[in-house]
Amino acid sequence: MKQFRFFLILIFLNISLLANVTLHSANSFIKGEAFVFEFEAVGSSVQFPKIEKIDGYIVEGLGTSRSLQIINGNYDEKLTKKYRIVPNSDFTIPIFTFKIDDQEVQSEAKKIVAKKVVKTSSNDFDLTLIPSKNSLYVGEELQVKLIFKYKNGLQITNLGFEQPQFENFWYKKVDNSSKRYEENGYVVQELEFLLFPQKSGELTIEPLRVDVQMMDTSRSGGVGFFTAAPKLKKIYSNQLKFDVKKLPENINLIGDFDIKASVDKTKIKQGESISFKLNITGIGNFDDIQDIKLDIPNATIYDNKPEIKTKYSKNGYEGTYTKVYSIIPSNSLEIPSITFKYFNKKDKKIVVKKTKPFKIEVENQVSKKVVLEKPKEIIETKKEVLVQKKSSLEDKIIFFILGLVSALLIIGLYMYVRLQSTKKTKKDTPLIKLVKGAKNKKDMMKVLVPFIKSNSNLDELIIQCESEKDFKVLKKEIVELLKEIKI
Structure with missing residues (x-):
């Protein structure tokens, strides 16, 4: 009886020693960079907790690795999971609870400190x-x-x-x-x-x-x-x-700009359009120029997005801003001047530039009465030609033969399908079904671990689950072996 108790205590101590969780991580991180840590758990049955956030920061899983280890004839699995987090300040990896061999095992908490980056000093x-x-x-x-x-x-x-x-x-x-x-x-x-x-x-x-x-x-x-x-x-x-x-109030452009406007014509007929072109050139923050809109009463205006081209030269950030408008006035009007403001750093003052206005004259057209005449009705008599096709005895024989051949083909196809469906297939064993249903090496390992030492060839294939061998090829080899050894 004492020996039996001692044996139970020994088993319990053995499980307790094997069932453990270890946190691997650095003690500090650099702001803006990803911090990677990992948990390592050992046991015959390991269940990781769900880790989604730490101190409000999102945690991303980087994958799982596993290996099989044998200690005193006991087979245990070592699982390692990697995680990534991008923190902005000090944080603590809290205590997590793992379930190993039907026991709850807790990890240790660890504080991670933000480290200030300094320029690398190296001769290389x-x-x-x-x-x-x-x-x-x-x-x-x-x-x-x-x-x-x-x-x-x-x-x-x-x-x-x-x-x-x-x-x-x-x-x-x-x-x-x-x-x-x-x-x-x-x-x-x-x-x-x-x-x-x-x-x-x-x-x-x-x-x-x-x-x-x-x-x-x-x-x-x-x-x-x-x-x-x-x-x-x-x-x-x-x-x-x-x-x-800061720039002066209500000013968002800095540099040295020039603005010009032009029209393709100043006198049009009613219903015609005018092409109005706006062009800004110079040096400055062209990408901050806001879209310029026209507001002209008694006119329909169509415009496209401005075309901005920039390049960096010895003079600075040069560019051009070009925008074309299509204006259809209903009567004579004036296209007003456009005001453009920017800050000139050299003179340290606000510069205001304006385009010149354009007067557009619209000629009124005299409308003419249009008399519509009804076209003469033309009645066309269509002649309907009926073509009567006579089928010969030779055509009837050909159609009969083709129909007979088609019927025989359909009957033959039906009989083939019927024959194939009635063939008996050999049923897979429960173990083979589980192996075929495995979606990855991890699932297949769980299915096959209980059958270790039952067959030396099978043991070799189980060990290959830890290798980088193609999963589909490995699964096929295991299924074929199981059919031979009939487990």
Whole structure:
């Protein structure tokens, strides 16, 4: 009796030791970057909790990996689930409850702290942001040059640069600004961006990052390139700060612009249209020009979306704004002048420019009476021709043979289908049905684990469930083997 109690206690301790949950994660994270953590659970039956949010941040599952381990003749499964979260401040991974071998097992809580990014200092790499100015107005263009360089000869396999998110700036990449050259033993790559601040105050551009994947030859044992382990290194740039000043009230454009208007004609007949063209040229934030509408009484106006073309040159952000209107006046009228306002930084004042007005003369047309004559009624007599086709005896024989052949084909097809449906198929065993119903390797593993050690060939195929072998091929091989060994 004592031996039996001791045996039960030993089994319970063995289950308790095997049933455990471990949290793997870093202790800190960088704001704006994804933070990845994982839970590892071991047991013969493991059920993970549903993790959707942590401290209000959405949690995304990255996948599950599993492996089979044998301890003292016991088969246990080790499941690892990865998760991703993008926090903005310190947060805590709380206690979660897992169900392992019909027991509730709790994980440990862990506090994760936000870490401030500093520029990477290295003899092998450098990432620098260079602004064209540090003090500017809202809407004024700002050029930022990104320079990344790495030492020549490094075994780099991949460079990853995520598209930057310049908060509180509207931005675009400068066309044909990518450069690559060698200088002082370094490979240098350049990119240029145009930024336009969208609000006033002290604005900050946080450090950008380049992910460098390279071969870690220090861990390869000196055998060679192909045995070297890959290593990921994150390179951070410097931070930028700007003093952004407000534009005068009710002004959203800054630069030096010119505006002109033209019409294709000033004298038309009633019902005809006029083409009115508006053209703005110069240097400034063309993308912030609001759509210009016309309001002219006693006229119908049609307009298209404006066409805006821009380019960056040594003079600044140059552009053109073109819009064409089609105006149909009901009588003589005047197209009023259009007022255009912007802030000139050089003169530090508001500039107001106007187009000239256009007087349009509409000629009245004398209407003529139109007499409609009724066309003479033409009566056309149609002759109906009846064609009587006579069928010969030869045609009747041909039609009879074709009908007979068609009937025989239909009867033969019907008999074939009937014969196929009456054939008896060999029924699958319950185990084969479960294997065929498995949707992935995980499901198939659950079905086959109880049959380990029943057949050596089957054991080999079960182990292959942990490999990268194609699932469909593996399932087919297992089904064929089960039919042979008749489990």
